[in-house]
Amino acid sequence: MKEQKGFLEIDGQSIYYEYFLKNFPNKATIVLLHEGLGSVAQWKDIPQKIYQNTDYQVLVYDRSGYGISSMPKADYPSDYLRYEAQIMLPELLNKLSIKKCALFGHSDGASIALLFAAYFPQRCSYVFSEAAHVVIEDISRQGISRVRKIYTKKLQKPLQKYHGEKADWVFYHWADTWLHKDNHQWNMIEELKNISCPLVAIQGDKDEYGSPYQLALIQDNCTLAQTHLLKDCGHIPHFEAWQQVEALL
Template identity: 40%
Template sequence: MAMLELAEGGQLYYEWIAEDSGAAGKPVLVFLHEGLGCTAMWKDFPARLCARTGCRGLMFDRRGYGQSVPLRTGRSVHYLHRYALEELPQMLALLDGRPYVVVGHSDGGSIALIHAADQPPGLLGVVTEAAHVFVEEVTLAGIREARAAYGAGKLRGLSRYHGDKTDQIFGAWADTWLRPAFSRWNIEYLLPSVACPVLALQGSGDQYGTEAQLRAIESQAPGARTAMLADCGHTPHLEQPEAVLAAISDFLQELEAK
């Protein structure tokens, strides 16, 4: 089991995809999971995307998730910035300077945009699925519903992925987003600094966000394009995998042509 030692202590679990078969000159695809996710919860999508595009892939469990170490302390309203600007760069050191594209889902998409706004060397592009750039009432309503379901004993399947960290990570996710101070969380001010191309995807039936998220990204990130996927909820890569594979593959081909 591959583990990365963090500078501040603790270890993060990571996996390479097609480590030895990725074509020379192609970017590494770095996958950032959702707010209750982990590497295993991507299912076979990363492997399918890497096989289709000829790219290597890297995915990992952030602190608190999956097979990585538990959270050390409670979360602040800036937790996504910390993942993007403190933890992610340590994982990217594994790339040894190879160019990369970040593929982020939900929280992972927001982290990807924060990371991109820092204009790191080697970043060629960003793909987001169901990313948030500000808090909507529909987001909070969806989280309240999820918290009630978890309290009623539902969603306990998460323990298969997070083990004895499940209560901690669910509470950190729900409690942080529902904290009154978090209602003012907003990263739109960063979008004009995202210099690389962005493909932002969202499901038309996303229970945690509306089209306003896509419009904000498209109007403020200079190189952004968006796509709304019909008959799709909050997890496009599992609900509409063929459409997502095609959209990302086309995006990567255009990056390579530049």
């Protein structure tokens, strides 16, 4: 396995990435997109598992403000999912000379993956979506409200392990964006209709941040979508139900 890692300057921000390359040329690349509090390190061994058990080369990166990437620019938008899908991800691919890729996204990362597939159909061959948010539900806001109340007591130190001094920004930007009244009607349903590549979307039946309605919307609006509700699984299927994830991937 050949590994390439480093930082790339994209739209005024320094973005950390790791790229696991095959020894044979022209192998397809799958890009892993982390959750709203995630980072490269928080994927743990998932990139290596995908690399070892598939033909994919694997690219994983810290989005703006996360992990060891730099803080985002001052005018980082509140609609950051679309910004990441329209600006940051395509430019990352450009800098690494990746013309077309598959995407594996979790939570916020899954929403970004779906948006990218809608905006750049010619560059996306496949999407694997875990716990995507395509609309903001009451259950989503309730879950975020619960963790916001316990952040300083239970989540701050664990997040500092991965995000350092940026941990408070990571948490409050995520939580306060989705709790703000201006975002209660946020959705990406129209974009879903533009996705033309094969798509597998999964969600746990015990996901505390979204209901099966998310899967129903994906199924109803994406022509080539397959959806799966995983039994006795919460918000992180790749840790809670890896064997099922691997089989569906």
